[in-house]
Amino acid sequence: MSNLSIAIVLVILIIIVILLIFVISLLKKEKPEEKIIVSNVEEHVYLPETYSLHLPIGIDKIGKNQLQDIVKKIFESYKYFDYQKMNMHELEKKEWHSWQISLILKLFKINEEFYISNQKSTFHSFLLNSSENDIKNLMRGIIKKYNNYVDINKSKDDLSKDYIWTNRDTSIIFYFLANYKKYSK
Numbered sequence: 001m002s003n004l005s006i007a008i009v010l011v012i013l014i015i016i017v018i019l020l021i022f023v024i025s026l027l028k029k030e031k032p033e034e035k036i037i038v039s040n041v042e043e044h045v046y047l048p049e050t051y052s053l054h055l056p057i058g059i060d061k062i063g064k065n066q067l068q069d070i071v072k073k074i075f076e077s078y079k080y081f082d083y084q085k086m087n088m089h090e091l092e093k094k095e096w097h098s099w100q101i102s103l104i105l106k107l108f109k110i111n112e113e114f115y116i117s118n119q120k121s122t123f124h125s126f127l128l129n130s131s132e133n134d135i136k137n138l139m140r141g142i143i144k145k146y147n148n149y150v151d152i153n154k155s156k157d158d159l160s161k162d163y164i165w166t167n168r169d170t171s172i173i174f175y176f177l178a179n180y181k182k183y184s185k
Contacts, residue, residue, distance in 0.1 A: 098162040
């Protein structure tokens with residue numbers, strides 16, 4: 001074999017080795033990674049129960065029509081602050097007191113829906129993008145917080161100074177009230 005033949009064979013071998021390395025690297029990239037598949041099937045979450053929701057005596061005495069008028073006024077305040085455009089940090093500010101929340105929660109306790117037109121321009125995207133089950137669970141958390149932290153034996157004045165409710169909490173309650181009757185039970 002001549003030097004030229006040996007050089008050609010070496011060049012061909014080098015090209016073959018380079019091609020093999022290239023093919024192997026492509027195969028490694030195309031090899032699918034192992035993924036853990038989580039089922040998207042969600043369990044049905046039932047509506048929160050109202051039997052455990054105890055309200056201050058003064059609120060329990062308010063009639064349905066008067067209550068609806070009061071809650072409408074509270075909602076007008078809510079709309080004024082335009083929570084839909086706030087970031088999540090701003091929604092966590094505690095700006096609502098327990099007397100207001102008690103009034104709003106009474107609507108749920110007496111099984112009254114609160115109609116809100118144009119919810120897309122009223123509510124934050126975290127609510128609009130949440131599933132029915134998510135909303136029910138968030139509302140369960142609100143009721144649990146209420147039962148754990150609100151002393152229903154306090155006066156209206158004392159509960160009006162009890163600022164433990166965030167803008168997010170209030171948003172969840174209003175969104176829930178506007179939609180819960182369409183949720184399957």
